[in-house]
């Protein structure tokens with residue numbers, strides 16, 4: 103179900119991305135090697151990518 107918000111043009115960080123499996127991609131903050139890293143993870147298949155747009 104694709105819903106397109108009419109407020110999509112507001113410059114906020116609430117962009118939503120979807121995995122090719124249909125799951126929603128959520129940003130996660132993880133600690134790795136003493137550094138904070140943001141990764142994008144699919145809720146459904148748990149696939150992880152560095153950036154949400156890599157899920158295309």
Ligand SMILES: [Zn+2]
Nearest residue numbers: 121123144147
């Ligand atoms: Zn997925």
